[in-house]
Amino acid sequence: MASPELQLSLSLVRLAFIGTRSRPRLDETAAEVRLRALMSTYFDFVWRSLRRLGLSPPDADDGTQEVFLVASRKLELIAVESEKRFLFATALRIASTRRRGLRRRREEPRSWLGEEDSELEFDREHSEPGPERLAELAAARRDLSHILDGMKLEQRAVFVLYELEEMTVPEIAHLLELPSGTVSSRLRVAREEFDLSLRRLRAREQFLGVKS
């Protein structure tokens, strides 16, 4: 039986060895290059996803930073083919947490909608619209946000990925690690909700227009 000092020293040597082994395997340059590439590729996707999952532009900024900070900490563990899945799963969790925080503070998720007009930037792939078109799109974006806010988060995620990100059902299933049937089911419910909310919205507008 080894003495306590000997056992202690063996444990410490083992600890030192584990500490050395746990050092990142990617060298500094490779890790930074990969993180930079990850952000360049998926920054817009993460930010858009957070926005469409119900965060205000400032919250989406903070959330995006949080997502990539998490990614930078776990860079060694993220497989290259799972990067998008990891980022969206993290974004979904962060959006959920932040939305819960908003509800706890009794703030309306749409309270930031007024800020949106000043934050508008247009997709650089499309031609810049004129002021009238800009106003129309801003109003439509507010309506879309209003409708999406009425959905449950899991339905909203599937709807956003399918309709706005234009991903396929198998891609969404892979991204969310769900069966395709579950994705299809959530998508169907979300689309019904979207349709119903849109009809309600138009009816209200019509009513208000007649009234005025």
Add this chain to the structure above:
Amino acid sequence: MSTDREEPPRKSALPRPSEAPRTSESSRTPEAPRLSQPPRLSRSAAPDARELIDSARIDIPTVRNREEIMSRVLSAHRKRRAAQRVVVPALGFVCALAAGIALWQHFEPPPELLLSREHPIASQGANRPASPSASTPAKTAASASANPSAPASGLELCAPAVSAAGSAPLIDDFEDGDGRISPFERRAGFWSATNDNTGKQQPALRSPFPMSRIPGGRGASQYALHVSGGKFSKWGALLSAELSARRCYDASVYAGLTFWTRGRGSINVVAKMTQIAPEEYGGSCTHDCYDAHLATLTLSNKWQEQRVTWAELKQKGYGQVVPFDPRSLLSLEFTVGPEQTPFDFWVDDIRFLER
């Protein structure tokens, strides 16, 4: 895996074709999505629904925010990596060091690696008796042998002792100038000086005590111990060096001490045993301490070799009587009592005297 699964039956998961809004881009067009997927609203829905979906294109971050966030993430990443570079090896080093210390304590350390646990100056002087004449009357050897645990000689040896093998008698020739005794035969100790604070002494008291260059040298020797001082009135002054970090040195393989001296007046050479040093200074004496075994030597203005055998070392008789035994040495000292001050002497090439 979910990706390998078949798509669910159309009736449970997807709207019927008839349920889809009737637009120009029907699901039957060549560009329509696969049959297992419903057509996208951006292509198939009514114009107002398409307008809503299209409005989501405005959801892109500002260039400024994008650059700022990326820069912050990269900066945090670099800081974390830099911290990892420092912290992980530091933790490894601390663990390895702790392991080394634990192993060191497990296996017996070589005494040469041990440093004195107490400052040499602090271990001397302050608690010495004010004057040999002021101490209590001498006890007899018979009282010492009254200790039931003592051996037949009446002396309980210190333990565990570091033993000299008899192959390297040099204690210190001072040529290295490091203030430590030579580490032969597992000897370890620092030279230090102290006094009773009633006079002045040169060099100033500090540890390790500095070596002095011999003017003109002494043969091949260039350095030696040199100390001088004025009048002292209590117990005087001394130079000392412990022989072992364990404070227990067995020099019984040797016959005594030999060294070279030069100076005026006289000095005492002391082989201090653990039995006459108090416990707080590494000895085992509990009362009537400090009456060390010594021999008084007369000095000359010229270098002269001194030889002192163990048998020549005697106590003065003001403390506990302890028979001299070279198996139980604590330190080696050169002292001057009040009657020997003022003083000025050199000591060089201290060795054990071979039998």
